[in-house]
Amino acid sequence: MIKIAKLSEIPMNGCKNFEISGKKIAIYNVSGRIYAADSECSHMKGPLCKGRILSQDGNQYVQCPWHGATFNLETGEAMSGPTRKPIRVYKIKIEKDEIFVELTD
Ligand code: FES
Numbered sequence: 001m002i003k004i005a006k007l008s009e010i011p012m013n014g015c016k017n018f019e020i021s022g023k024k025i026a027i028y029n030v031s032g033r034i035y036a037a038d039s040e041c042s043h044m045k046g047p048l049c050k051g052r053i054l055s056q057d058g059n060q061y062v063q064c065p066w067h068g069a070t071f072n073l074e075t076g077e078a079m080s081g082p083t084r085k086p087i088r089v090y091k092i093k094i095e096k097d098e099i100f101v102e103l104t105d
Helices: none
Strands: 002-006 014-020 023-030 033-038 052-056 059-063 070-072 078-080 092-095 098-101
Touching: 002 014, 002 023, 023 052, 023 059, 033 059, 033 092, 033 098
Parallel strands: none
Antiparallel strands: 002 098, 014 023, 023 033, 052 059, 059 070, 070 078, 092 098
16 A cells, blocks of 8 residues: 555545556545545546535545536446446555555556
């Protein structure tokens, strides 16, 4: 696992972009739960970090600000919008104030 950010850097109910080992990753803090996912939309590379975060039935989603594709932040699954292609999500680990991600291909 690779250290990517400090927990305190990620705004509550917000997101911040990082680039690590050539991968563009957005880290989200949704009511204290941390998620890591591709920062670019699988449709046309829209900036997901600028999208709305939605909560429904205990699941968290991000909605692309460009054409509205919605992705499950836990699984990366595309739930609605112009694409069914998922985004990658990354396993994370938190130790003290530091967030680590497991980079996969
Ligand atoms: S770029 Fe995200 S929905 Fe089109």
